[in-house]
Amino acid sequence: MSTPMVHADRVRKSFGTHEVLKDISLSVNKGEVMCLIGPSGSGKSTFLRCINHLEEVNAGRLYVDGVLVGYREVNNKLHELKASDAAHQRSDIGMVFQKFNLFPHLTALENVIAAPTIVKKIDKDVATKKGKELLERVGLSSKMEHYPAHLSGGQQQRVAIARALAMEPKLMLFDEPTSALDPELVGEVLDVMKTLAKTGMTMIVVTHEMGFAREVADSMVFMDDGRVIETGTPDSVLLSPQNERTKSFLSKVL
Amino acid sequence: MTNKVNDQSGSNNSRSDRSFYDEPIKAVRLRHPWRIFSAALLVLWVIAFLTDAAGREAYDWNAYGEYVFDPRILKATIITLQLTAYSMLIAISLGVILAVLRQSPNPVFKAVSWVFIWVFRGTPVYVQLVFWGLLSTIYPTLFFGAPFGGPGFSIDISHSSSLFWIAVVGLGLNEAAYMAEIVRAGLLSVDEGQEEAAKALGMKWWATMRHIIIPQAMRIIIPPTGNEVISMLKTTSLVTAVPVSSDLYTRSRDISAETFNPIPMLLIASTWYLLITTILMVAQYFLEKRFARGHAQIAYGADPKIIGEGA
Numbered sequence: 268m269s270t271p272m273v274h275a276d277r278v279r280k281s282f283g284t285h286e287v288l289k290d291i292s293l294s295v296n297k298g299e300v301m302c303l304i305g306p307s308g309s310g311k312s313t314f315l316r317c318i319n320h321l322e323e324v325n326a327g328r329l330y331v332d333g334v335l336v337g338y339r340e341v342n343n344k345l346h347e348l349k350a351s352d353a354a355h356q357r358s359d360i361g362m363v364f365q366k367f368n369l370f371p372h373l374t375a376l377e378n379v380i381a382a383p384t385i386v387k388k389i390d391k392d393v394a395t396k397k398g399k400e401l402l403e404r405v406g407l408s409s410k411m412e413h414y415p416a417h418l419s420g421g422q423q424q425r426v427a428i429a430r431a432l433a434m435e436p437k438l439m440l441f442d443e444p445t446s447a448l449d450p451e452l453v454g455e456v457l458d459v460m461k462t463l464a465k466t467g468m469t470m471i472v473v474t475h476e477m478g479f480a481r482e483v484a485d486s487m488v489f490m491d492d493g494r495v496i497e498t499g500t501p502d503s504v505l506l507s508p509q510n511e512r513t514k515s516f517l518s519k520v521l
Numbered sequence: 522m523t524n525k526v527n528d529q530s531g532s533n534n535s536r537s538d539r540s541f542y543d544e545p546i547k548a549v550r551l552r553h554p555w556r557i558f559s560a561a562l563l564v565l566w567v568i569a570f571l572t573d574a575a576g577r578e579a580y581d582w583n584a585y586g587e588y589v590f591d592p593r594i595l596k597a598t599i600i601t602l603q604l605t606a607y608s609m610l611i612a613i614s615l616g617v618i619l620a621v622l623r624q625s626p627n628p629v630f631k632a633v634s635w636v637f638i639w640v641f642r643g644t645p646v647y648v649q650l651v652f653w654g655l656l657s658t659i660y661p662t663l664f665f666g667a668p669f670g671g672p673g674f675s676i677d678i679s680h681s682s683s684l685f686w687i688a689v690v691g692l693g694l695n696e697a698a699y700m701a702e703i704v705r706a707g708l709l710s711v712d713e714g715q716e717e718a719a720k721a722l723g724m725k726w727w728a729t730m731r732h733i734i735i736p737q738a739m740r741i742i743i744p745p746t747g748n749e750v751i752s753m754l755k756t757t758s759l760v761t762a763v764p765v766s767s768d769l770y771t772r773s774r775d776i777s778a779e780t781f782n783p784i785p786m787l788l789i790a791s792t793w794y795l796l797i798t799t800i801l802m803v804a805q806y807f808l809e810k811r812f813a814r815g816h817a818q819i820a821y822g823a824d825p826k827i828i829g830e831g832a
């Protein structure tokens with residue numbers, strides 16, 4: 268078997284004395300979509316942030332595409348990564364946030380080409396051409412010159428996805444991408460994500476859109492209180508949960 | 522109650538005459554009699570004051586007319602403008618650097634920034650200017666470089682021609698401490714998600730600051746900075762402490778010392794200060810508009826009706 272895209276080996280993370288991740292082990296293979304569900308405060312966002320090294324793990328090992336995240340391991344000793352190396356690690360992991368976090372002072376197109384031109388130093392014309400293609404792909408060819416304030420939530424989130432894709436990531440992390448949206452706008456964002464999954468993108472999606480999970484996800488993980496409680500195919504987790512905590516959680520959200 | 526209203530327009534609650542819906546509403550304007558009264562009173566007061574001032578000997582309007590375009594005054598106005606521009610240039614650049622250092626993850630940078638602001642905000646600008654004026658008697662040459670005779674270069678500051686630049690630096694360093702706080706407030710006003718999104722895209726700290734955080738902070742930074750520029754214009758009148766005597770206020774005092782007629786000279790200086798302030802206010806208005814780009818209500822480049830519409 269080839270190296271998994273994400274491999275978490277007994278990962279722990281604390282904020283002060285508050286242990287938020289208490290022993291997370293899981294793997295996501297290349298080209299797979301994994302959905303992460305669990306109650307609020309169970310550590311889902313923190314786990315995604317660790318994968319992208321926006322937070323440092325305190326114990327265990329986390330690998331992305333076979334490379335240790337956030338540290339260099341030399342003779343069994345861990346060394347903190349230089350800020351520029353950490354930034355480089357992040358540049359090929361895309362992240363989509365619940366609140367979109369688009370850059371409000373830039374137009375949709377400028378949002379998309381910002382990182383390629385600034386981080387990868389790609390020529391502006393080349394980046395613009397590619398940026399336009401990406402915005403077309405997410406169905407926003409008519410909104411390129413619009414500022415985020417003049418886009419609906421669903422449009423903003425699609426720009427955010429295009430912005431992440433512009434860096435040609437090998438892994439996409441979605442943190443409740445549709446939770447901040449009005450119900451009628453959820454579908455357009457999920458459609459973009461489904462198409463993306465079909466292209467073979469490796470994705471980890473924190474979501475409570477169970478229909479999406481059953482249609483697209485290869486695996487589903489239920490987290491509670493910083494631990495992985497149950498793992499399996501979406502159907503097995505959703506339809507025949509084994510653990511009591513999974514059952515009680517699902518009875519509340521379904 | 523509601524029924525009664527409905528009765529007037531028929532049971533279907535709509536009027537049959539077309540003009541009721543097609544024509545814009547013409548209503549009797551609400552009157553504000555007290556506003557009109559107080560405005561009239563104010564105008565009368567101002568007229569009374571102006572007619573009195575026009576005839577009052579102490580103002581000596583002949584002297585005002587004679588000196589308002591005096592070459593010395595014009596030269597001094599330009600010197601004041603230069604003092605303002607150069608010192609604000611130092612203050613803004615250094616202020617941005619100090620604020621950014623203060624936010625940096627590096628504790629050495631943070632400490633340097635904190636100490637600078639502590640010293641320069643904590644002592645009066647007049648005292649600082651006197652001190653800078655005396656600097657050349659304490660240190661005739663300034664050495665920039667590594668300590669204990671390491672590599673570096675020296676500047677001789679004992680010439681009197683250096684005084685103008687000493688004043689600029691003195692004003693600039695003091696103002697930088699205030700600018701740093703203004704810039705810091707601006708940086709803190711930017712949503713945390715912005716830094717996070719930029720980081721997640723692989724931007725390094727400085728790229729994030731320069732392309733994402735600072736441009737957004739500008740919207741918050743510009744209005745108080747405009748204030749500071751206007752305030753600096755007037756603070757330049759303190760450079761006499763250095764001593765520099767070529768600025769607008771000090772020069773007009775010097776002229777009145779010759780003519781024994783201080784009041785028209787004060788009026789002349791005030792006129793020029795006020796004129797420049799007015800120009801600065803106009804400039805500020807356009808700058809604020811420029812950096813409001815993308816901000817909800819005032820954003821241009823898109824039609825607000827678009828909100829919420831499907832793609």
Ligand SMILES: Nc1ncnc2c1ncn2[C@@H]1O[C@H](COP(=O)(O)OP(=O)(O)O)[C@@H](O)[C@H]1O
Nearest residue numbers: 282285287305306307308309310311312313314
């Ligand atoms: N930066 C932080 N500092 C302190 N506590 C935090 C921080 N981020 C998250 N937490 C805490 O970690 C726990 C898990 O948060 P989170 O990962 O956001 O959960 P989820 O995304 O599953 O709702 C929560 O109790 C939250 O308060």
Ligand SMILES: [Mg+2]
Nearest residue numbers: 311312313442
């Ligand atoms: Mg969360």
